[in-house]
């Protein structure tokens with residue numbers, strides 16, 4: 001199947017979108033600043049301050065010995081930020097320009113205690129070449145290897161972390177892509193190496209009016225230079241703005257070998273929906289049908305029984321894994337691109353006792369629970385040797401992530 005990546009030419013995008021100018025609600029900036037700022041003499045860096053949401057949240061927490069360094073590329077916005085903290089006695093350095101220009105001398109200077117902000121979500125394709133090279137050169141010097149598909153927010157987080165002293169804290173609003181996309185893999189790996197504790201807080205509902213981009217809070221404390229030890233990673237779920245915290249059940253999932261491939265042949269062995277409402281189902285192509293690329297056409301390699309493979313998808317671990325590695329947009333749909341589909345975990349090897357006809361019949365009758373109970377029992381409990389508790393956690397994890405995604409339909413309608 002051909003992969004089409006639509007990149008809108010710059011001229012079709014609003015200037016707000018080009019500079020990633022979507023601001024943080026004050027309540028969120030207050031929360032992050034209160035978490036990150038521990039002393040009235042803390043030195044704070046805000047790498048893209050916009051109209052000053054974080055700067056005005058930080059100022060009341062600091063005294064005359066504190067410092068805020070606020071950077072912003074848009075002159076009109078930085079003027080608004082200055083007005084927002086007019087009258088504050090906290091020393092504030094205003095730097096109007098690109099973070100990638102301003103940051104070099106800061107990296108050589110005295111380190112900061114705290115980095116806060118909400119970095120711009122801008123694909124590097126929209127950058128002019130020189131600025132992109134400058135950004136890449138900077139992160140390269142700290143050992144990162146970004147790809148052309150990377151997004152600016154990643155480099156803002158990476159460089160802000162480099163500006164911190166040992167023991168420093170970082171509190172930022174970042175795209176939920178942190179948890180999913182390939183270009184963020186390097187950051188995902190390095191965060192627990194750079195900090196003793198990393199907390200990721202996800203929301204049940206979108207928190208930014210007017211944008212579809214899902215966000216999470218990234219809170220990290222105990223900055224340390226590379227020790228070779230991995231810090232602690234905590235993930236939390238917040239429902240409806242309340243601090244209803246739930247620890248993620250899924251801490252470790254093993255990705256198995258690829259069991260199927262997505263080639264560009266006309267008549268596939270099976271279909272996998274690309275846009276999913278409830279759960280990813282693999283449908284055996286007994287009819288010899290073909291499809292457009294709105295559905296993944298799947299070819300099964302080697303000595304694999306097609307019907308058994310389709311039935312093996314019906315288990316809580318595959319379902320929760322799809323929620324974790326797929327993308328979910330404002331409309332509540334889960335989307336799996338070809339690469340994410342290829343990486344789905346399918347416990348096919350252990351299918352002895354799996355009743356394929358039963359699973360098929362229950363799914364056709366709309367009885368997902370019965371099909372899933374059977375799949376979990378045979379594939380996960382007997383086949384993979386998972387405990388009852390592990391299986392229950394996988395099921396609960398799937399329920400929670402799916403419901404959270406589906407609730408976003410409501411949030412997107414309100415934002416529209």
Ligand SMILES: C[S@@+](CC[C@H](N)C(=O)[O-])C[C@H]1O[C@@H](n2cnc3c(N)ncnc32)[C@H](O)[C@@H]1O
Nearest residue numbers: 019022023024048049050053073098099118120
């Ligand atoms: C998502 S907004 C967040 C603004 C503010 N931190 C907040 O949370 O409300 C991102 C900001 O980054 C600014 N920005 C975009 N590119 C930048 C760059 N290269 N250097 C500094 N700021 C930049 C945008 O103008 C925008 O104000």
